Amino acid sequence: xxxxxxxxxxxxxxxxxxxxxxxxxxLSELETLDLSNNKGLTGTxxxxxxxxxxxKALILVGCNFFGSIPDSIGSLQQLNFLALNSNQFSGNIPPxxxxxxxxxxxxxxxxxxxxxxxxxxxGVLGLDKLLKAQHFHxxxxxxxxxxxxELFSPNMSLVHVLFDSNQLSGSIPGTLGxxxxxxAVRFDRNQLSGRVPSNISNLKNLGxxxxxxxxxxxxxxxxxxxxxxxxxxxSNNSFSSSVIPSWASSLPSLTTLKLENISxxxxxxxxxxxxxxxxxxxxRGNHLNGTLDIGNANSNRLKLIDLEHNSIxxxxxxxxNYKVSVVLVSNRICLENGASAKIYCQEPxxxxxxxTPPDNCAPLPCSSGQISxxxxxxxxxxxxTLYARALSFSDFVFPSxxxxxxxxxxxxxxxxxxxxxxxxxxxxxxxxFIGDDYGYFAGDKSKSSHTRVIVGxxxxxxxxxxxxxxxxxxxxxxxxxxxxxxxxxxxxxxELNKNTGKAPQLKGARWFSLEELKKYxxxxxxDNTVGSGGYGKVYRAVLPTGEFVAIKRAAKESMQGxxxxxxxxxxxxxxxxxxxxxxxxxxxxxxxxxLVYEYIPNGTLMDSLSGKSGIRMDWxxxxxxxxxxxxxxxxxxxxxxxxxxxxxxxxxxxLLDEHLNxxxxxFGLSKLLVDSERGHVTTQVKGTMGYLDPEYYMTQQLxxxxxxxxxxxxxxxxxxxxxxxxxxxYIVREVQKVMDTSKELFNLHSIIDPxxxxxxxxxxxxRFVEVAMRCVKEYAAERPSMAEVVKEVENIMELAGLNPTSxxxxxxxxxxxxxxxxxxxxxxSHEGFSYSGIFPSTKVEPQ
Numbered sequence: 108x109x110x111x112x113x114x115x116x117x118x119x120x121x122x123x124x125x126x127x128x129x130x131x132x133x134l135s136e137l138e139t140l141d142l143s144n145n146k147g148l149t150g151t152x153x154x155x156x157x158x159x160x161x162x163k164a165l166i167l168v169g170c171n172f173f174g175s176i177p178d179s180i181g182s183l184q185q186l187n188f189l190a191l192n193s194n195q196f197s198g199n200i201p202p203x204x205x206x207x208x209x210x211x212x213x214x215x216x217x218x219x220x221x222x223x224x225x226x227x228x229x230g231v232l233g234l235d236k237l238l239k240a241q242h243f244h245x246x247x248x249x250x251x252x253x254x255x256x257e258l259f260s261p262n263m264s265l266v267h268v269l270f271d272s273n274q275l276s277g278s279i280p281g282t283l284g285x286x287x288x289x290x291a292v293r294f295d296r297n298q299l300s301g302r303v304p305s306n307i308s309n310l311k312n313l314g315x316x317x318x319x320x321x322x323x324x325x326x327x328x329x330x331x332x333x334x335x336x337x338x339x340x341x342s343n344n345s346f347s348s349s350v351i352p353s354w355a356s357s358l359p360s361l362t363t364l365k366l367e368n369i370s371x372x373x374x375x376x377x378x379x380x381x382x383x384x385x386x387x388x389x390x391r392g393n394h395l396n397g398t399l400d401i402g403n404a405n406s407n408r409l410k411l412i413d414l415e416h417n418s419i420x421x422x423x424x425x426x427x428n429y430k431v432s433v434v435l436v437s438n439r440i441c442l443e444n445g446a447s448a449k450i451y452c453q454e455p456x457x458x459x460x461x462x463t464p465p466d467n468c469a470p471l472p473c474s475s476g477q478i479s480x481x482x483x484x485x486x487x488x489x490x491x492t493l494y495a496r497a498l499s500f501s502d503f504v505f506p507s508x509x510x511x512x513x514x515x516x517x518x519x520x521x522x523x524x525x526x527x528x529x530x531x532x533x534x535x536x537x538x539x540f541i542g543d544d545y546g547y548f549a550g551d552k553s554k555s556s557h558t559r560v561i562v563g564x565x566x567x568x569x570x571x572x573x574x575x576x577x578x579x580x581x582x583x584x585x586x587x588x589x590x591x592x593x594x595x596x597x598x599x600x601x602e603l604n605k606n607t608g609k610a611p612q613l614k615g616a617r618w619f620s621l622e623e624l625k626k627y628x629x630x631x632x633x634d635n636t637v638g639s640g641g642y643g644k645v646y647r648a649v650l651p652t653g654e655f656v657a658i659k660r661a662a663k664e665s666m667q668g669x670x671x672x673x674x675x676x677x678x679x680x681x682x683x684x685x686x687x688x689x690x691x692x693x694x695x696x697x698x699x700x701x702l703v704y705e706y707i708p709n710g711t712l713m714d715s716l717s718g719k720s721g722i723r724m725d726w727x728x729x730x731x732x733x734x735x736x737x738x739x740x741x742x743x744x745x746x747x748x749x750x751x752x753x754x755x756x757x758x759x760x761x762l763l764d765e766h767l768n769x770x771x772x773x774f775g776l777s778k779l780l781v782d783s784e785r786g787h788v789t790t791q792v793k794g795t796m797g798y799l800d801p802e803y804y805m806t807q808q809l810x811x812x813x814x815x816x817x818x819x820x821x822x823x824x825x826x827x828x829x830x831x832x833x834x835x836x837y838i839v840r841e842v843q844k845v846m847d848t849s850k851e852l853f854n855l856h857s858i859i860d861p862x863x864x865x866x867x868x869x870x871x872x873x874r875f876v877e878v879a880m881r882c883v884k885e886y887a888a889e890r891p892s893m894a895e896v897v898k899e900v901e902n903i904m905e906l907a908g909l910n911p912t913s914x915x916x917x918x919x920x921x922x923x924x925x926x927x928x929x930x931x932x933x934x935x936s937h938e939g940f941s942y943s944g945i946f947p948s949t950k951v952e953p954q
Contacts, residue, residue: 140166146169151175175198186207205233207237210240213237223252235257243270246270254279281306298321301323315338318341337362365389371393386408386410387410397419416437440452624701631646678774678779709722711762712763730900730907741894754793756771802816826855846880878903
């Protein structure tokens, strides 16, 4: 066994298959074991690996190992480098890892690990005892529970703490601010809540801070004085409304600032754009207004200012001698006549492709499988992806003195990169490498030739990466990791099948397994059924975070095709508005199709108007419901990109939350309106009779005004509490027959719902009916837009003495019930109403 005395790294990337035998324990003198990038290696790690007492580096990156990480790994007392990332390991992180007192590098990311983060308790060691560790890489797993305060202490040497894309909950412990050595912190894409600890500003060495896509609240953290911060992302949290913080304009090393969807307001200070290192500013989805003035922004660095979905009214650019991409789509400035032609009012075209330029030579045409190298020689390159945790890129490494590598050359390259021997600039750390298959191995060479190939290959790697970093830094920073928003997204496998399309582009929605949803809904018990319809059933469920959700489970006979189901998910994950029902996630697992929505506790508007829910719908509340539904529709028509026509607006598709705020639901019939179809789109007629636009019905020409017609019918339903077609009578025609604008309440006494007129005169009712009748005009051109309807209803509310910007119930903070109908319910009670509002009446159309 003498040949294995030092290391066994040259079998990395050799296309080995099979399983690790327990006999590996007999390599007792081995110090380095690197089996990375061998996709054929599978099975579990044998517990006998704990007998390899002299092992210092164990690197199993990018294989197909599964099962639990054995507890015996804690017996490897000399281990200082442990990389098990990018496999399929499951189960808990073994607490015995806390025995590895010499560990420096611990990478367990990109697996399926679950359960809590282990810390010391009752005599059992945990990760908090790894005082020499500089790297905790645990991202892209299923870790749950809180972040233990004991995990961090002033005695630790941590440089990188990466727990992104897990299921961690609770608050960020204040002990994090005690680890002064930290350079990168990632807790993004979890379920964290509470305030960001104020002592985080003590981390003066911190260069990267990712806290996005959580539920953090309170004030924005004060990052003043953190002069090495280069990348800050606090997006998609629930922070209190505020102006842009002053520290955003005073961090000298800042390259990227991302503050999306965190309720920023006011004007943007011009000083923000005058920082010498700044490259990218992303402030999408806020309430920023006024004039955008980027002053004399630095011409060498700044490349992107993304302010999509704000309220900017003007744009001033003093320095015209540089190119910076400014995105103002869905701002007020872009709603003016002719503004759509402005480049800043158009969707930017992503261009993040980089390739190594030729070295002063002309690239050659090469045969199949070969590529012209930077030195313009046809070769078989070794390819792979270098993941730099915050970004990734793929490219080629070429042999220096031949047209192909031998096995030793490929193994050496993979080892140099996988074991972190290749040094990258600080802001690219940490990284890991996944190599592709290489099928062009040359025969064995002499020792001298072998050495030249290895040295040449490693030099080629270094040269390539230096060039890539210098020439392509901005492009690389813009490329997003292919993980997507969903954990373990099954749709990625669709690309291997026929007629199923590509994986959906999700924004915030997560994938649930069937087993998870069974657990959360008590195995879809009848007690948790809150509604049913032609599509299937809806079940109440509670996530581990305590969040209530509604699971819409498709019946077998009504399941959509894969493409249609994917289309609906993509559409739902694209729209985010307080008056639209939010998609939490989906399940496409073991023959099941399920959508997981936020839970709306007070059922449908139809049930409330009919008295079924027991909620008393006075005139004030009906005005509020009308305004909320109108705002949701206006968002779909004018701010969604591309615009969306709902096609099935009706009272059963308007849900009411705990404060009776309206939320538009059921996008099963919705249609995207691409630029080529602006104005109208010819499509098969779909919708619900009584709400259906007659012009659309006759011509099959669908426009946003078709939704406006349906909304007009809904407004009449709010006034009368009658169904659109009741006992053979059509509500629009009935109102037209009795309406007389010269008389009090337009002579509508006989059809107005008595519950809104018996107590006091419903102020603004006449004007409300006028707007409704404009919406149901026979010809679409005569109808108002939804934005105009919103403005009209806001004015009517003010006329009735209500504040149209108030979020609370206009009558009382409690949801009361009529004395004659229903029982007073807790806001999360599910009895007394149907959840029919989230059932599509037919399948969504693929786009």
